[in-house]
Amino acid sequence: MKLKLYTNSHSVSCSKVEFVLDFKSIELDKVEAINNYGAFSPTATVPCLSIDGTMISDSGAILEFLEEKYPEPSLLSDQPDINSKIRFLAKLVDEKLVGSIRKLFSLVKTNSHPSDGLMIENIFKEIENHLLLINNISKEDKFLAHNEVSLADCNTPAFFSMLKEFEIHFNKEVLRPSEIKLYEQNLQDHESLLREYKRYGFEIRTWIANKLLA
Ligand SMILES: N[C@@H](CCC(=O)N[C@@H](CS)C(=O)NCC(=O)O)C(=O)O
Known part of the structure; x- marks a missing residue:
């Protein structure tokens, strides 16, 4: 599976994803996007994660994906x-x-x-x-x-x-x-x-x- 994250270091929504990458020690391809988000993101917003070319541009959906793909350490409980x-x-x-x-x-x-x-x-x-x-x-x-x-x-x-x-x-x-x-x-x-x-x-x-x- 090929993952590429479009992110911006000032963005509060991207900060969520940055935290999860650090917490779970995930390494993936990152692009620091400055503007013109519409060129790659369906909603013209960051963060935007390309999963084998499918663009997911909602931080909540990206977090749920990362949690499923990299379950440990978990950010959910078993209840x-x-x-x-x-x-x-x-x-x-x-x-x-x-x-x-x-x-x-x-x-x-x-x-x-x-x-x-x-x-x-x-x-x-x-x-x-x-x-x-x-x-x-x-x-x-x-x-x-x-x-x-x-x-x-x-x-x-x-x-x-x-x-x-x-x-x-x-x-x-x-x-x-x-x-x-x-x-x-x-x-x-x-x-x-x-x-x-x-x-x-x-x-x-x-x-x-x-x-x-x-
Ligand atoms: N609900 C979206 C909000 C994303 C969002 O609004 N991102 C801001 C940056 S924090 C953005 O890309 N704004 C458009 C812009 O700055 O042109 C999410 O959680 O991903």
């Missing part, structure tokens, strides 16, 4: 109820946390508009509410869905490192429930999660600095 919680939380992280924080990218600029402050305020509030929701579902565990790292944790390194960089940039803090603070700590105590947290944090810091210089 269907836990797996449904894993998939539920993975979707909430993508749609709620990442969905909201993405909106801050366009607000990083040298000359801000008078309405930007309120928009930034609202996005920070939105993120606080999403963290509360996820905390209520996640509850007691070391990682987001259970006591092991799972598919639910693949996008949190990028989310939390991005959050840290935006908090510094906008000089604002998102209030987190104490369990979420503990989760952030657990994430940084885990070798692979921490590696992706640091890699993506560096990418975002560089992106912000370049945007302000432009």
Whole structure:
């Protein structure tokens, strides 16, 4: 089977795949795509995985494929109820946390508009509410869905490192429930999660600095 991954180092959705490649020690052909994603990706988005020439351009579908093809170490459990919680939380992280924080990218600029402050305020509030929701579902565990790292944790390194960089940039803090603070700590105590947290944090810091210089 021939695999080729089209990825972009600044992309939050690609960060999920980068984490899985590292966690499972998978080596595959990679292309750093800069723009013009429509030239190879059916949805004009990255990540995009070519599997024997069939292009799959959804990070969730790519993760499920990698989990099936490279089952060890697993990012699922052997219990269907836990797996449904894993998939539920993975979707909430993508749609709620990442969905909201993405909106801050366009607000990083040298000359801000008078309405930007309120928009930034609202996005920070939105993120606080999403963290509360996820905390209520996640509850007691070391990682987001259970006591092991799972598919639910693949996008949190990028989310939390991005959050840290935006908090510094906008000089604002998102209030987190104490369990979420503990989760952030657990994430940084885990070798692979921490590696992706640091890699993506560096990418975002560089992106912000370049945007302000432009
Ligand atoms: N739901 C998709 C979202 C992918 C996505 O929106 N990727 C962004 C980069 S993070 C993208 O390619 N945007 C188009 C562009 O930047 O031109 C997934 O999870 O793969």
